[in-house]
Amino acid sequence: MRSDTVRILIIGDNPVLRIGLHSLLCSVPMLDVVGNAAIGHSMGEVRRHEPDVVLLDSSPPSTANISALARVRHNPRIVVVTAVEEPQALIQALMAGALSCLVYGHFEPEALADVVFAAERGESRLSQPVVNALVRWLHEGRTPESWRHDPGLTPREVEILELIAAGLTNRQIARRLVISEKTVKNHAHQIYKRLGADGRDHATVRWRELNSAPSGDGFDEPEGDAASGMPSGNSCPAGS
DSSP states (O other), rough: OOOOOOOEEEEOOOOOHHHHHHHHHHTTTEEEEEEEGGGGGGGHHHHOOOOOOEEEEEESSHHHHHHHHHTTOOOOOOEEEOOOOOHHHHHHHHHTOOOOEEEETTSOOOHHHHEEEEEEEEOHHHHHHHHHHHHHHHHOOOOOHHHHHHOOOOOOHHHHHHHHTTTOOHHHHHHHSSSOOHHHHHHHHHHHHTTTSSSSSHHHHHEEEEOOOOSSSOOOOOOOGTTSSOSSSOOOOTTO
8 A cells, every 4th residue: 555655856956955955845744755866866866766756956947857757667746946937948847747847936945845745646836937937838829849949049049059059159150140249149148048048058958958859868877875965765964
């Protein structure tokens, strides 16, 4: 017989946020925090612990990570927590397989446990920016596929982004397109904003994620408990 306790695994690359989430949830009755892991070790930890819910802290949400986690055999529910409010990034997180999506600053920390319990029941919980993104999507009449592959970039922005991804500098792009370097910088700033990226390398990764299907899991396997570098089981960190 299945226990009523909900097993949750916390995934994220920011160790401070992982510790905070662990401390917040580990003492909640009927909630078993089975472990923590960096994103690079998440697939091995998910297979090892078989959690009911995966809490993924990711900014911006990585569609490749979410898709891989959603394809795991025992089908864990995915709850994404992110600092990104860009509508395309939020919609793409849901399309990739997230059941719930919360944006930092738009939910009360005390409500997070209720979101986890709801996810285990198959119920979605969305922060207001995600609801706004969904309404915008419906009003625009765009198809899911167009949102998956088109983050709202103009043809010129796509042209510049492809050159950025090819490794060209702003000066080289300006010469190639016969425009000023300042114009390139302005376009690049808008591109990063639309992609929810924090720079050239991040934008390149996001662009490749949006335009190519992920191959395999895209994650490294952990080597025992040390892979996560975090406490496992439902034991609260010292001092919590």
